[in-house]
Amino acid sequence: MIKKRMVLRFSKKTWNQPIVYRLVKDFDLAFNILKASVFPKEASLMVLEISGDEAEFDRGMAYLDSHGVVYEPLEANIKKDEERCIHCGACAAVCPTGALAIQRPEMKVVFDTEKCSGCELCVKACPPRVIVATLSSNEVQ
Amino acid sequence: MAEFKVQKTYKEINEKIKKGKVVVVNAEEMIDIVEEKGAVKAAQEIDVVTTGTFGAMCSSGAILNVGHATPKMKISRAKLNGVPAYCGLAAVDLYIGASELPDEDPRNTVYPGEFKYGGAHVIQDLLSGKPVLMEAWAYGTDCYPRKYLKKELNLHELRNAILFNPRNAYQNYNCAVNSTRRTIYTYMGALKPLFGNATYSTSGQISPLLNDPYFKTIGVGTRIFLGGGQGYVAFYGTQHVFDVPRSPNGTPTEGAGTLCVIGDMKKMDPNWIAAASIQGYGVSMYVGIGVPIPILNEDMARFTAVKDADIVTQIIDYGGDYPKGIDRSLGTVTYKELKDGLITVQGKEVSVTPMASYPKALEISNILKEEIQKGRFYLGEPQATFSQL
């Protein structure tokens, strides 16, 4: 069994196809929707927590490939620039999942990508703006 | 005045720095030393305790002398990367305030505003060696005929660049909560409804002014770490208050003292000055400040051994009381509780996060310690203490 948080990007052509349904039906994968911005006839995006058998997961991803859905792990979409982070803690005040949290007693702010849901609340809460999210850009190449 | 068992002078300590014999520890290390050995023995052994703070300090800015072009100009209005600078000074002197915004910034019209670029970003760009575009206007005089100038400014080419912050390093500061039913966006960060979270903003036990609560050694002319370079305490800061309620250890239980600081920007480093976009509030600047506290006697050893568990602050409602100017505390908490991350407000458990950076503050205290040990930083004896002003 594996569990992964994935970002799926749909193009204008694929936005209304029952692709996620197929992931469940044909590959026996379970999913949890963390975020969805779906616009009729436009490029759309979903953040899913997908779990299931590892081999089935890989086959499911291959299915996405063959249908022109671009996907990548969520970690690739929310990044904290560790060099520029000043460990102020402003992001931890707003992070709803505890992905950004204070490590005590050092009081360093650590980012556990596994817990991140991709809500992006931290992006504008960070005073030096060192958290970069690429989720909002929906373009599919 | 009480007779002290240990008595040292600035001169003696500076002499030790010169000889490489000075004993310096940071304010965190001093806690255990005094606990173990007692204040008298600690004062005999330790010469200097270093402190540090790295927090958002809106009341900051820089005096720039941009030099003359030909023909000469008496600048009456100027923008630096679009951010207005104050020009009501001599011909080519400007003051760029950290929290100034470009006229075009949407501010809070799209709430909560983002405040992407302001005066602090101009200062940060200059410190990072990036060119800043100046546009300047003037009415023209016989001695200064030029009326318009557009030119790139670089820190190393500026005639002078002096960081001059009227109010920094607050001695103590509120713990902020929000009683209302909506999230509010304040200079203390985002505060969630119905006491959904709490924030605070000091480095507590290693904070400069909490280690010298009565300003016995910090005064006009005290040499400090400022933004990575050496700076000075110019005066007490705006809104400085001395007569405040205090804990038995002398630390104030609320706001209290502040510092007005000054230093050469050309010797500073962008690692220790960071522009901040505070959502829904505005632009501010994180400033790194470190103050060395000379252990002149056992009293100073006692003061510098202060620990988070013995420093308190007030819980203030930024949703209701604060904006209305109602002076009411919802309770007292220690910095130990705040740092541990959980406090109780009106019977509710509330999680706490900081706004100031403890790791950066500690790093500053360590840099200062090393600079003094290596003989690169000498103590500046105050020319006047604040109580004499």
Ligand code: SF4
């Ligand atoms: S995107 Fe949301 S969940 Fe992820 S770190 Fe930022 S605030 Fe936390």
Ligand code: SF4
């Ligand atoms: S808000 Fe930004 S700078 Fe502050 S701790 Fe979080 S990521 Fe680091």
